[in-house]
Amino acid sequence: MDSYAIKYIGLLCLLLAFVSCKKKNQNSLPETMKKDFVTINYAKGFSIEKPASGITIIKVYSPWPDADEAFTYALVPKALQTQPQLNEKEFDAIINVPVERIIATSTTHIPALENLGVIDKLVGFPETRYISSEATR
Known part of the structure; x- marks a missing residue:
């Protein structure tokens, strides 16, 4: 073998060794960036994300008919x-x-609060005479 072929093979081996020693990239996200999406079975128009940070993110895609933009809300637990x-x-x-x-702004909110058992959290309403529920009025 001539010296040119030996140099070529040696350079090729060196190149292969260099490429094979490359550190493998991790494609996993940091723990704080991972998200779980809640499966919603009986409603549409929104999504619920539960990132590892502990907050809950709700995205409402169509808050009313022909809406141009979506709304994003963050629910932050008391501990955070x-x-x-x-x-x-x-x-x-x-x-x-x-x-x-x-604070409720519509009488349609009152029955939902009563059914959830949290009517005691209601601290304001525009006109109490429009509340049909005796217990709440």
Whole structure:
């Protein structure tokens, strides 16, 4: 073998050794960026994400007919409320949960609050004379 072939084979072996020593990239996301999506069976128009950070993100895609934009809400558990972790510009509202007080703006909200057993959380309503429920009025 001539010296040119030996140099060529040696260079090829060196190149293969160099390429095979390349560190393998990890494609997994950091733990705080992983998300679980909640399966919704009986409703449509929104999604619920549960990132590993502990907050819940609700995206409402069609808040009313012919809406041009979606709304994104972050539900932050009480245990995480002291940790500054959210970019407020990414969300239309950041809601601390559990909700301790609510103001209803429609009589249609009253039966739902009664059925959930949280009517005591209602602290405001525009006109109490329009509330048909005796227990709530």
